[in-house]
Amino acid sequence: MNEHHLxxxxxxxxxxxxxxxxxxxxxxxxxVLGYLAAGTAIGPWGLGFVExxxxxxxxxxxxxVLLLFIxxxxxxxxxxxxxxRPIVGMGGSQLLLTTVLLLLIGLxxxxxxxxxxxxxxxLSLSSTAIALQSLKERNLMSTNAGNSAFSVxxxxxxxxxxxxxxxxxxxxxxxxxxxxxxxxxxxxxxxIGAIVVGGHYLTRPIFRYIANTGMREIFTxxxxxxxxxxxxxxxxxxxxxxxxxxxxxxxxxxxxxRHELEVEIEPFKGLLMGLFFISVGMSxxxxxxxxxxxxILALVVLLVVAKALILWLLxxxxxxxxxxxxxxxxxLSQGGEFAFVIFSVASGSGVLDQVTVGYLVVxxxxxxxxxxxxxxxxxxxxxxxxxxxxxPLEEDTIDDEDNPVIIAGFGRFGRTVGRLLHANGIPTTxxxxxxxxxxxxxxxxxxVYYGDSSRHGVLAAAGAxxxxxxxxxxDDADVALNIIEQAxxxxxxLTILTRARNNGHAYEILRRGVxxxxxxxxxxxxHLGEEALKQLGFGAYRSRTAAQVFNDYDQKLxxxxxxxxxxxxxxxxxxxxxxxxxxxxxxxxxxIAKMNRQGWV
Numbered sequence: 334m335n336e337h338h339l340x341x342x343x344x345x346x347x348x349x350x351x352x353x354x355x356x357x358x359x360x361x362x363x364x365v366l367g368y369l370a371a372g373t374a375i376g377p378w379g380l381g382f383v384e385x386x387x388x389x390x391x392x393x394x395x396x397x398v399l400l401l402f403i404x405x406x407x408x409x410x411x412x413x414x415x416x417x418r419p420i421v422g423m424g425g426s427q428l429l430l431t432t433v434l435l436l437l438i439g440l441x442x443x444x445x446x447x448x449x450x451x452x453x454x455x456l457s458l459s460s461t462a463i464a465l466q467s468l469k470e471r472n473l474m475s476t477n478a479g480n481s482a483f484s485v486x487x488x489x490x491x492x493x494x495x496x497x498x499x500x501x502x503x504x505x506x507x508x509x510x511x512x513x514x515x516x517x518x519x520x521x522x523x524x525i526g527a528i529v530v531g532g533h534y535l536t537r538p539i540f541r542y543i544a545n546t547g548m549r550e551i552f553t554x555x556x557x558x559x560x561x562x563x564x565x566x567x568x569x570x571x572x573x574x575x576x577x578x579x580x581x582x583x584x585x586x587x588x589x590x591r592h593e594l595e596v597e598i599e600p601f602k603g604l605l606m607g608l609f610f611i612s613v614g615m616s617x618x619x620x621x622x623x624x625x626x627x628x629i630l631a632l633v634v635l636l637v638v639a640k641a642l643i644l645w646l647l648x649x650x651x652x653x654x655x656x657x658x659x660x661x662x663x664x665l666s667q668g669g670e671f672a673f674v675i676f677s678v679a680s681g682s683g684v685l686d687q688v689t690v691g692y693l694v695v696x697x698x699x700x701x702x703x704x705x706x707x708x709x710x711x712x713x714x715x716x717x718x719x720x721x722x723x724x725p726l727e728e729d730t731i732d733d734e735d736n737p738v739i740i741a742g743f744g745r746f747g748r749t750v751g752r753l754l755h756a757n758g759i760p761t762t763x764x765x766x767x768x769x770x771x772x773x774x775x776x777x778x779x780x781v782y783y784g785d786s787s788r789h790g791v792l793a794a795a796g797a798x799x800x801x802x803x804x805x806x807x808d809d810a811d812v813a814l815n816i817i818e819q820a821x822x823x824x825x826x827l828t829i830l831t832r833a834r835n836n837g838h839a840y841e842i843l844r845r846g847v848x849x850x851x852x853x854x855x856x857x858x859x860h861l862g863e864e865a866l867k868q869l870g871f872g873a874y875r876s877r878t879a880a881q882v883f884n885d886y887d888q889k890l891x892x893x894x895x896x897x898x899x900x901x902x903x904x905x906x907x908x909x910x911x912x913x914x915x916x917x918x919x920x921x922x923x924x925i926a927k928m929n930r931q932g933w934v
Contacts, residue, residue, distance in 0.1 A: 345383060461490065560578050618691060621695055629695055636696060736796060739796065765783065786812075831850045
């Protein structure tokens with residue numbers, strides 16, 4: 334009976350998603366709003382197909398866990414260290430200032446200090462799931478606003494520890510363990526240390542062993558076991574599961590298995606994230622909303638405006654670009670999923686009564702519902718306004734010049750390509766998404782247009798249906814891959830040339846059938862190596878020959894490594910290629926010596 338019930342619920346979730354999400358995407362409202370609408374429709378206050386919302390939400394929170402793990406995989410420890418100032422500075426300021434402002438509002442409304450503080454801390458947290466999903470969906474993670482929003486969200490996840498430590502002092506019994514707060518924090522530090530050590534020394538040998546078996550499903554199983562196991566371990570000592578997953582991802586960010594992990598976990602992340610948003614939609618108590626709509630809507634507006642005010646001040650202090658200030662504010666102005674946990678704990682201890690908790694849950698859920706609409710305003714109203722301000726009047730729209738080449742991204746790499754083409758009289762249409770960079774480049778006479786090249790509409794407006802070449806020079810590997818997929822889907826006639834960040838990115842490019850790419854820094858490194866041979870006494874011909882032999886073998890090796898899936902096979906191929914290059918160069922030594930005697934080299 335339970336099995337049938339589980340299958341029936343799964344059919345309901347999947348059916349609601351398949352119907353609602355494509356409709357919302359079609360209307361330009363985004364997938365998050367589609368999932369929220371689906372949850373509202375099938376929940377207790379909609380068609381009533383699903384009644385037990387809390388159990389579903391607790392299970393669906395693993396979607397947030399997987400999302401944070403994938404984010405961690407993309408953040409190497411060095412980059413995370415560079416973000417330490419915005420994480421502590423901007424993240425800490427947001428949490429402190431928002432808590433103080435909401436505390437004052439609670440006191441002004443007549444609530445006690447303890448109740449106001451608990452509610453203020455809970456409401457100061459934003460939704461990691463909605464904010465990060467929206468950033469990834471719009472390919473904005475690498476933007477100024479995206480990095481700043483991520484820093485704030487990461488600090489909020491870290492702040493779970495001191496918030497839980499503070500609750501007992503406010504009369505909230507977190508757990509009847511009899512242990513001191515200091516002992517709990519000591520346990521948290523010990524667990525983090527164990528994860529760091531184990532992640533560094535144990536995971537790679539295990540992954541290598543599993544990869545050698547060639548059983549992909551076991552690799553997937555261990556990947557999920559690793560993420561969920563670490564998440565539950567950190568949760569057992571009072572920390573956020575999402576924070577534990579993020580930490581696991583960062584530890585594996587430099588692993589050779591990073592790309593495989595991302596590919597294996599992505600489908601589970603997408604499904605569970607969708608289920609989480611559905612559960613949020615189901616948690617909206619429309620009975621309470623209909624009973625007291627003015628009070629609830631006023632509280633939602635008060636929450637969003639109060640948080641937006643603090644975020645706007647932080648954006649100004651943090652020197653976030655004017656064109657992205659609204660994006661930063663809109664991303665974080667809602668309540669977060671962790672508020673549900675705090676309200677539940679506070680209700681169980683008697684600090685908050687059930688009526689107050691009911692109002693607060695509806696307010697948080699409705700505030701989450703505002704974010705997709707605010708982002709829609711940002712995309713359709715605010716962004717075009719800044720595009721207009723950044724462009725000279727004659728460049729309000731992309732000129733229809735039938736240019737044969739479109740360049741996506743005009744940073745240091747793209748400018749070199751563009752200058753070469755311009756020097757040879759080849760007209761190009763240049764797209765970039767950084768308004769400040771666009772303004773600087775235009776001063777030198779280039780026609781650069783603001784736009785997200787991974788969107789079909791932007792490519793179409795740039796003349797992709799008539800162009801011959803699409804040159805992708807964007808430094809974000811994921812965005813570049815998205816552009817390739819959009820171009821192949823909508824403009825199959827285009828010849829695609831692209832920049833590859835590294836071998837892993839090159840494999841993904843080859844997997845999509847693109848053959849014309851250059852690994853960044855590879856050619857310049859090869860030429861510098863050739864120059865080094867000359868400085869060491871090699872003649873011009875011998876240096877050039879050595880560089881050409883190396884290049885031929887390296888290009889061949891790249892394709893062989895791409896064909897080999899197992900890491901151990903790739904390692905053996907690399908060793909064999911090194912020996913073959915040495916043998917080839919030794920075989921050429923006699924011929925080079927003859928030419929040397931003739932004075933050529």
